[in-house]
Amino acid sequence: MSDAKERIDALLKSNDVVLFMKGTALFPQCGFSSRAVAILDHLGSQYETVDVLQDQEIRQGIKEYSDWPTVPQLYVKGEFVGGSDIMMEMFESGELQQLVGTKAA
Secondary structure (H helix, E strand, C coil), rough: CHHHHHHHHHHHCCCCCCEEEEEECCCECHHHHHHHHHHHHHEEEEEEEEEHHHHHHHHHHHHHHHHEEEEEEEECCEEEEEHHHHHHHHHHHHHHHHHCCCCCC
């Protein structure tokens, strides 16, 4: 996994908010990824997406990297936040807005 780990590290260092997901922001390929994108879009956050369906090494590597078995996975400033359910809970409580530095209601 060292190559995948290095690539993931590089992505996280070069972007404040990264969403590893199935599909793209314009065309999510699962409901959970779609919900994650909708939350970030609602916040008006600048974020980078990584389509794990296009890269099997990253798809498996991100699960090992975070020790989290599912995708999507959100990272903010290099720290693993969680999947879409955790994102929704944090959004509803206002924690996610504080974490990504947005003022959306």
